[in-house]
Amino acid sequence: MLVVAAIVVLSLVGAGGFAVAGGAAALLPERPEGCNQPDRTVTLYAVELPRDGNQIRLGYGLTPQTASYPGPTMEMIEGECLAVTLHNQVPAATLEQLRTDPTHPLGVSLHVHGVKYTQLSDGTAQSFSYVPPGQSRTYTWYAKKRDRTAGTPGTAGYWWYHDHVVGGPHGTKGIGSGLFGGLVVRRVGDPKPDRTYMSVFGDQQSINLRRGAAADTCDPVNPVPGPTCIVAKKGERVEFIVVGIGNDMHTFHIHGHSWADTRTGVLTGTNAETDQVQTIDNKTVGPGDSFGVQIIAGDSVGPGHWMIHCHMQFHSDAGMYTTMHVLDENGNMPPGGGHEHSATSSGAAPAGSGAGVHQHK
Amino acid sequence: MLVVAAIVVLSLVGAGGFAVAGGAAALLPERPEGCNQPDRTVTLYAVELPRDGNQIRLGYGLTPQTASYPGPTMEMIEGECLAVTLHNQVPAATLEQLRTDPTHPLGVSLHVHGVKYTQLSDGTAQSFSYVPPGQSRTYTWYAKKRDRTAGTPGTAGYWWYHDHVVGGPHGTKGIGSGLFGGLVVRRVGDPKPDRTYMSVFGDQQSINLRRGAAADTCDPVNPVPGPTCIVAKKGERVEFIVVGIGNDMHTFHIHGHSWADTRTGVLTGTNAETDQVQTIDNKTVGPGDSFGVQIIAGDSVGPGHWMIHCHMQFHSDAGMYTTMHVLDENGNMPPGGGHEHSATSSGAAPAGSGAGVHQHK
């Protein structure tokens, strides 16, 4: 029978309320079902980093010395269970400064998207799964495979992890200070990139909390790949983990390259359904959203300084842009573009030419 | 031949203008093609509800006494034709208060997304398909199947219905006051949920027009499922109809659970194309957007108080969050989480712990 159901007539058959039941009740589980014990362990440190002007900066690192924002990119294979032990080395005084409500607890945490974890690894204040200053806590993440019996999809995808307690119950100050990083869960057979870059689009027109020239610090002679220097050789498979944080909507746009709007960013398969997949070069990213972009650097289009920017015009105008520098197969940037024109005519870069990489002669 | 066509060179061959043609012209049809007569009828009432502070609240109900916001969730099967008779019991004086333009007509209406309807069921002022105070009108909705000859897709999906005339030509005041509800159109064989919840994300950081503690009023001892109490037992299939209303962008995020970004929220099929479907746990929702989320409550992650919130940080901080309470298979909430820590240590819930459900001993 076809029915029109008012929500309010749903009833919870057999519900005994939230109160703890009698002696037979099990405790909340420590690990997700399917993870009997972790396949691997990682140690992560949350530390305070040098301030960026007046801005407090925090970061996650595999060692306290290598902490950064974004934090280290984690990679898992579907089926794997990972135990991440987080040490909170952020001074209590700093956490107090970031706290607006004196009744909110002091601590940092690890809240992850996409993979499975129990309440004890939720990373929230309400579940008490955070780490007070000077202490540590182990979070268990399970990259569950698709379960056709239960009807649940797999966890392979592009995700991120972040603090959920610094400053308030949603970790707004923790995220805003730098406590976030990327997570890729791959399926066996997924394409493996030659390079992986995080592109975290956030408030104040920032990419990875920087904007304008600060978002591209590539040394033109010896560019060192990293969060503020995106460089690849022609033909390399480059992967972007795109994440939105903060309060605003953004779009991720890259010049000269496009990708398939799929789980991996790559198109596979051969039939009519494959033919329906959208190829895009601009995608809206809201806070909490994450997706993967996989491209072949310079494919068909060749080397060059390819812009990456938010297509909200006032965002890009305010500095929400960076550049993917695609070198030729030998690692050189060929002449022939406007840069050489610049050098040979007036020597002055045009306004808005961005980072220092354009000053090469 | 490949062509570059300027839009302006398109011409309307044979167009005779909008004016009514001679005697041979047919009237605008009352029902969509394919619906000879309704398979089913529903009676709906639009009424005024108690104010929420100064806010006027209206609601749709299957009876005047059970009207609510959101209104009753409608369910149809592809191929079905439904006649909904709407009785406008909202006082004319209330509608006048909500009207900013004295030339705009007084009335309420039913405008539906996704399914088929003729101009006479459009629910707009410009088509005069609204209901003046004290009157009624029958709207015909047709859940058309895919038509491979015409090349049109089916109408199965997650939709919503809403007023389109209260206050102005777009029903802004009607929607903002509570005149909206969910509609699910299923295809034969689609997974059937054990529970369905509406999550309408709107202005002023509201979920179903409430925020903060008001968005989760679950009684910890006897939680009654409803718009402000999301509860399920482990293993139950829970469906969310997520809808955006108002002026702002939001994201729907749920902790510990994820879903397939498909028509049903569930992943089916076995080949390379299936493998390309994205699993997500956060999705941007703009006004007018609607999508379905289907999850197995507690799958792998177990029972607990799982947060649902907008991931725009200033939205969640301002109260745009609620909780899905997942009980164990027996309907109990197991101990072991932070809540018991709280009870046994200081007894004080942390700031931001949300609704009263956390005060259980």
Next chain:
Amino acid sequence: MLVVAAIVVLSLVGAGGFAVAGGAAALLPERPEGCNQPDRTVTLYAVELPRDGNQIRLGYGLTPQTASYPGPTMEMIEGECLAVTLHNQVPAATLEQLRTDPTHPLGVSLHVHGVKYTQLSDGTAQSFSYVPPGQSRTYTWYAKKRDRTAGTPGTAGYWWYHDHVVGGPHGTKGIGSGLFGGLVVRRVGDPKPDRTYMSVFGDQQSINLRRGAAADTCDPVNPVPGPTCIVAKKGERVEFIVVGIGNDMHTFHIHGHSWADTRTGVLTGTNAETDQVQTIDNKTVGPGDSFGVQIIAGDSVGPGHWMIHCHMQFHSDAGMYTTMHVLDENGNMPPGGGHEHSATSSGAAPAGSGAGVHQHK
């Protein structure tokens, strides 16, 4: 081995920096790989159009006399290579007025989404690929096919082209003044529409830079299809190229019609994967986003004045709406809707009834 990789440990093996290498280095290529020479050429003019109030208006045209905003819709077939020669006829004085930074160069350009182009056709100031006043430049676009060896998707899709230099390094003033147009790349066998309309959603609640009555200027007796008059006969396949520009988020919503969220806007195929494709009637569009909507005008729902609007309520209330006028198969608008009620009762159109098309008797 499963690894946790910090981004910063990526290294660029063999990178020689951006500086020009020795004599063996090739120049930046003029054309994308795969395009040995253009299959077709197009001439495009950028001109100044009459102001819209105080607003400077620019447009692209296949001739200077036919320039408009949006510019001509371009159409390509996958595999095709197109050379577009752009003549900049916009007065230097106008470009100076639009420039906020006196060091930014004067010129207009062509930056295209989706298809392939080298740095020399990037249309940016930093690559010097723009056109100073009174000059011309040829841009080469290559609608590359899917490359299964490289693992790159095809370029078929709904795209747009726009200026990237007027006013500043992101072309904000060029786009805002009207320098944009649509591009459709089709694959052999893709459905061919009977009519194509551009729907560019932008700042100040504009559709194609107009709003309110200005967005629908259809003559009720002889409606001439164009950017401000959307009209079709029942049964015609109508295609919308939906593009977002400017600073704001919007949603594209159409009454009575829906489409498949696929590459073409049409659903093809027969299996379980096809069944997972979402049918939608409202889609969020951020700046830089573009997608295609294909519908059969009046399918099942019949003729009528079908609203198209942004579902952000304050946007539609402020005039971000237009109408698709669906005539019957003979090109007439049948009586029977509210319009005739209006004519026979008071003769007054309700507030918000929109463009003059509702005044037909």
